[in-house]
Amino acid sequence: MGSISLRHVGAVAGDSLFQDINLVLSDGDRLGLIAGNGGGKTTLLRAVAGLAAPSSGEIVLSRGLTIGYVEQDVPARVMQMRLWDAVADALPDEARHDEAWRIDVALDEFATPGEFRERMLAELSGGWQRLALIARVWVTQPDALLLDEPTNHLDLARILQLEAWINQAARSIPVVIASHDRRFLDATTNRTLFLRPGVSRLFALPFSQARQALAEADAADANRQEKDLKEAKRLRRNAGDLYNVGINSGSDLLLSKAKQLKSRAAAIEDAQKSLHKDRTGDIRLANRDTHARVLATLDHVAVAVPDGRPLFRTGLIHVFKGDRIVVLGRNGTGKSQLMRLLALAMTGEDIAGIRVTPSAVMGYADQAMSQLPNDETPHQFITRRFDVADQRARGLLAGAGFAIEKQARPIGQLSYGQRTRLGLLALRLTEPNFYLLDEPTNHVDIAGQEQLEAEILERDASGILVSHDRAFVEAVATRFMLIDKGRLTEVDWPDTFYRQMREDVEA
Template sequence: MGSISLRNAGLVASETLFSNLNFVIGDGDRVGLVAGNGRGKTTLLRAMAGQGELTTGDIVRSRGLTVGYVEQDMPAASMGLTLYDAVLEALPPVDRDTDSWRVDVVLDEFETPDAMRNRKLTELSGGWQRIALIARCWVLQPDALLLDEPTNHLDLGKLFQLENWINQAARNIPVVIASHDRQFLDATTNRTLFLRPDASHYFALPYSKARLALAEADEAAEAKREKDLKEVSRLRKQAAKLTNIGINSGSDLLTVKSKYLRERAEKIESAVLSLHKERSGDIRLGNSGAQAKVMLAIENVDVTTPVGDKLFRIDKLHIFQGDRLVILGRNGTGKSQFIGLVHRAMAGAETPGIRVSPQVVPGYVDQAMSFLPAKESPLGYITGRFDQGDQRSKSLLAAAGFAVEKQDRPIAELSFGQRARLGLLAIRLLEPNFYLLDEPTNHVDIPGQERLEDEILTHGATCILVSHDRSFVRGLGSRFLVIENRRLREVDSPEAHFADMAAERG
């Protein structure tokens, strides 16, 4: 039996991220770790893996337990290796000759084509790099598994494959998964830990059911808070009354009793916890408006790779004001190439077959937020690019979740979640009326995803969306197009596509 125990665990950075964390993860426990960006998930996972330290408390692993930790990024030094060699590298040097067969076994588990195994990681998609990271961990046959954002960059096929793998290969060991993908958490976990500064919550439930239980707990906590504050007010009024009587009558007994009542009030007040709110960068968008009915018209256009190889053809597609198009398809079918083609057309490049309304003001977000200048600071970027002024820029960044001390750091040093929030703030300041969103939720936490969805719906913005997040797609899309057999066709809903992808990986 393997287990990882946390005892009074706490983490303080510039502020308390979590404290007094006590729970045990045992065999068969698959825990979803949920918190906002920058709220300590990665640090906690690293500490559980023995690769980092917490501020307070202890983490105890059962004797002999080996922990596999899958980080978010492949080590830079390994990126020049082939996929096969990157996994082989994880084995101890003395075992690589005798145990190299393990690499093939693990890559077979993830249905890795032979041709893919000999390609360098730099030539592979982010999804395959993610599979390589997991394979590097699994080849060591760990007794417990910690996964940090494992779904980022995965297409639906690989996502379903990962779900099945966790539920089968890793079903009997302790597993902790930090993820912002709500559907993935529901499919793979049976427990949920909500990290909070004062009182974290741990439920023996998958995410959606745990979130309902959390809402009930918060409601009960708020009711108790209001009751306690009323009692504090009553005690203080009574203490003040006794103090006045005691002074007027010269009674030392009443003065002592008044002091006792004040101390009781202070003790209750200090124990009162304000209702916790999930904190995320304030994601707000806008819509500069347009009168045109047809925002974008595409006819007889081939979408190609950067070197000109045909991916699929669009016979006719009109996008109307307020449409929220979701582009579905397997990895490599051309979803991101299509978004890029439309973006270039909106930016003024000559693109035969694509007509853009003169009223279109585009806002483009790619997976890597590549438009952000890596060497600039968030404050320098916002003040220089959008002419907002120093104080206004600081306020905007603070509302987007950037503490003052982080506003002057180079963008390259920011976490992926922080870059995502900065990119979305920049898009908001452009005041677009047509959003091109290529995996916008990859590094955005759950509250941020829901706020982004609400903002797009509230403002009635037109958008084209590529996303593998099923919850986000279902909540946002109004039209759905699937790339199949080198053609783009419209469907009534995404469910058939989701079901087909799940069946292929079942």
């Protein structure tokens, strides 16, 4: 039996990230770690892994317990290795020589093709690099596992594969997962910790159930605080009345009682804690009006890779005002290539088979937010691109979660979550009426994802989206298109596609 004990653990980075966390993780516990961007998830994982000390409290591991920590980024030196060598590199020299079979076993657990094992890690997709990081840790046979954003860069097939692996291979050890993928958390966790600067909340429930319990607890706190403050106000009013009577009558007893009531009111007020509010900034959209009923038409569009190799054809598809079409398909089938063709057509380039209404105004964001200039600051980008005055730009950026110091930092130095929020702010200022969004929830925290969903629905935004985020897809889509066997066809709901993907993983 292995265990990890957190005793009054807190962390400060300028402001408090979290404080006074007490919990014990034992074999079979799978903890989902939830916080906004910059809310302390990685800080806590690094502390548990022994790579950093908490600001307060202590973390105690059971005797001999070894921890495997899967970080978000691949070390630069590992990127220059073959995939097989990158996993072998995690082992001591003697084990690498005598127990090389462990490397292949670890790669087999993720169904790694033989030819991929011989390729340089830098040549592989971000998804395979992510799985290589997990295999590097797993080959060391840890007694506990920490995963920091493990689904980043994974396509749906690999996400489902990772879910199955956690529930099978890692089911008997303590596992901590920091993630923004709500469906993934539901599938892999049985406990949830919401990190907060004040009182963090722990529930013995997977994410969605825990989120509901959190909402109920927050509502109860708000009601209790309202009642307590009303009581404090009543006590102060009574104290004032007694004080006036005591002064007029010269009664020391009434003056003493008035003082006691004031003290009780002050104690109630001092006991009140600020109610938690997510502090990562708002995500807002705009939706310019158009009288056009059909925004775009795809008439048997041929989608191919840049070297000309065909991927699929679309058939005849009309995109109506109010449509939010989600394009489904396995990785490499051409979803992002279709989005790029649509973006080119909407900027005036002649793309065979694509017709766009003249009143359509595009809001396009690719997975990498490549429209953002890395060498400019957020403030320079907003003022120059959108001709916004200095003070308004500062206000817009602050509202999106950018403190003054981050507004003056080069965009290339921002976190991925911050870059995504900046890209979404740019979309809002564009005031589009036709959105092309390729993986828009990448790197956005759960509160931000829910804000984005709410904005899309409230604005009745139109457009075409690509996403592996099942919760996001199910929340916003009105139509679904599936790329399969060289064709793009409409389907009623994504469940059949998801089921097929899961069966492929289990096969």
